[in-house]
Amino acid sequence: MNTKLTTIAFDADDTLWHNERFFQLTQAYFAELLADHAEQDHLMERLLAAEKRNIRHYGYGIKGFTLSMIETAIEVTEDRVPASVIRQLIDAGQDMLAHPIELLPFAREAIESVSNSHRVVLITKGDLIDQERKLAQSGLGDLFDGIEIVSEKTPDVYRTIFDHHGDGPAASMMVGNSMRSDVVAPIQAGCWGVYVPHGLVWEVEHAETPEDNPRFRALDDLSELEGLICTLE
Known part of the structure; x- marks a missing residue:
């Protein structure tokens, strides 16, 4: 050869x-939105677990990350997360998708x-x-x-x-x-x-x-x- x-x-x-810095900024925003429901460290642990679990379903990238944030929000609030928060998470994901290179x-x-x-x-x-x-x-x-x-x-x-x-x-x-x-x-x-x-x-x-x-x-x-x-x- x-x-x-x-x-x-x-x-x-x-x-x-x-790339990664935009994920981290969005994670900080996610922590702010869920601050009344979970401590930041615990929330990040739950989010990372969801991301790892969901790679086989959604693959890598912003869309899978956004769905993992939504799933984590539902879990830590025991299904009580307001629709307005879900909307803000979707908007955050769309902002990431539109961010200039x-x-x-x-x-x-x-x-x-x-x-x-x-x-x-x-x-x-x-x-x-x-x-x-x-x-x-x-x-x-x-x-x-x-x-x-x-x-x-x-x-x-x-x-x-x-x-x-x-x-x-x-x-x-x-x-x-x-x-x-x-x-x-x-x-x-x-x-x-x-x-x-x-x-x-x-x-x-x-x-x-x-x-x-x-x-x-x-x-x-x-x-x-x-x-x-x-x-x-």
Whole structure:
């Protein structure tokens, strides 16, 4: 198998543009709305449990998050949550869906620099319509040789994508802010996994850092990516 690095893939949310901070702002608003019914820490525990439980039903993204907030509100109020609060939660979710995209530093520059010498792919998970909206608003879509919006990022998913868009996992690199989805899973598939910390990470995406794996790398930000790639070739 050709092990020369030929394909570079990027995560989207919190790697190329801001995402998690809008979830956290909405969670704070959710806590305010339900303050008379539950302490914030307990409420956040219940919400996280609902989100984990509902991933298999709704997948990842704002719509599933909104439904999980509504479900949690119903549970903690023992079915007494006012319709006005439900309406405010729906409005909050719709505001998130309409929020303009804000690119992270060096996002465009990193993609442009590696696209001169490698195939470049976007691999993101979540709601199809919302991810397509964000990509269109980002202005980055034309820079990618391939775009994959998936329901989950597993080693098998990565193998399939890199067999299709590249020369297989061994010749591919995944760059992202989620240790679980963007680093550990690609490494398990046989890829390079490059961690670019964002600072805000959904608890579901936490995983142990594979420090001893020879295919793991970590960067301070995307401005360091081109230099890293040069050291591997």
